[in-house]
Amino acid sequence: MDTDSKLVSIMRLLSGNGGSAKQEHRRKRLFQAGFSGPGVLYQYSFVKLLSGLTAAIIAFCMLIGLSILSNLPTDRWLLFCAFGFLMGYTLPSLLVRRLAQRYVDRIARDLPDALDLMLVCVEAGQSLDQSLTRVARSMKRIHPELAARFAATSEALKAGEDRADAFARLAYVTDNLDLQSFAAVVLQASSMGTPISDTFRIYAEEQRERRFSRIEEKANMLPTKMTLGTMMFTVPSLLLLLLTPAVYSILQSF
Template identity: 40%
Template sequence: MIDQLNTLVTGLLGPAGPLMVVAGLAFVLILASIPLMLNQKPDPMDKLRETAKQKVDSETRAILRDKRRNAKLNKYAQYLEPKSAEELGQVRLRLLQAGYRSRDAVRLYYLAQVVLGVGLLTAGVVYYLMFKATPDATMQQKMFYMIGPGAVGYMAPKYWITRRVEERREQITQGFPDALDMLLVCVEAGQSLDQSIVRVARELRASYPALADEFQIISHEMKAGKDKTQVLNDMGERCGVQDVASFVTVLNQAASFGTSIADALRIYAAEMRDKRVMRAEEKANKLPTKMTLTTMIFTVPPLLIILVGPSIVSIANLGSMSPN
């Protein structure tokens, strides 16, 4: 049958007839496949690749923006950074404890001090010259209206950082026992310490974001290949909480001596729970002492008025009724 078709095609189209028929069939198949290709659904893997590429591009643009911003601050770096490396390290650690981890945190901190100090100083001078300037004004009044706002503006960033540090420490202290309990559950369930830290960071995000950030930083640094001991020590410095520093020491000792991390976490978590109960009892015991002064302020004066008031009125009436 194939020979007959070949003979027929050769008789009609010549010796090149079979090749022409094959080429025509290929052309027809290509034309038929074009609509199918146009209607084909996109591959999910291609979507993932495209999304990842867009994310990388956006991160690259963000980095470029940061570099341009850094270039602007670099012009004034000698005025926006301490001259001493020790002082620079202390300020950077303080900002890390407050939750500010950007590369330009130190420069922005000093920039805020300069801008607020100079701005409020200028505003104070203008306000004094326009509204408070009098010939008999004393030097204290001049300093209060002119230098006072500048001093407030210069100290405001330092006060803000101090408040932020205290708030983060309080939040970390409150959430650390719960974090240890969750970490112990994950470790006893068979997860590694790295996986447990990632899970705890995700679960604590809603309740204690500051502590969740610290655990997330640990997980990222461990994935990057940084030494685990150094990672934990850095966490203890960033938090600035004694409980976290003790926890870091416990984990490092357990890793050094080869003891079970689950046992160490179990004992330390029990101690943290007891310590939280002791802190609550301490606050409860301080409450009566704090309430005593308030009770005296709001109770004793009305009581004296009720008891002594009628006698004072009677004495006043007798004095008015006595003959002149």
């Protein structure tokens, strides 16, 4: 076995190719974080391995720089380097998870605006496929992530993909429960012959109310957070100001 095949085997082992569901979930997370491509899983595994080795080398250099390597048993400095490797190996996963969560939050924040614009397009006489294309083109500069997903869904529908599958993929990639319910509402309206404009109007109004409720929830949590911050930064200084004269008087009495 040559070097390239050994490297591929190691990357396949580290990327967890044993389970297709776990592999697909990891690929979706990388896509949400902004990393895509045919070999993204192997690249991600290589970056994790490189990060772990770099952290282990940094830990070893720290031991040498502090001049305590000679005073430590072998198992202790090996354990310290292994801990550094573990921290470095975990760091890319935490970064990808954070970037993916930001992507999901942006999709949830931008969805009500997209639904309002889609409602305008549908009421103007455009079909659902045309409204998706129009929304994707109009929101490209304002909300690029959601516009890209709408454009991909529109292209899939033009290519002849089933509407249920296209909207299911849209909801799966974005990890948005509102898009899942949106897909169910659209499919139900199409199957039952309900006017799509009425469905959009009701659903857009519900989304707007849900958005306001989320804003109100965050606003209601703000006084509690401010109270904790105020206590953390105000109470110690206040106690110091009040107790310093008493402590000084007690010390002077001895």
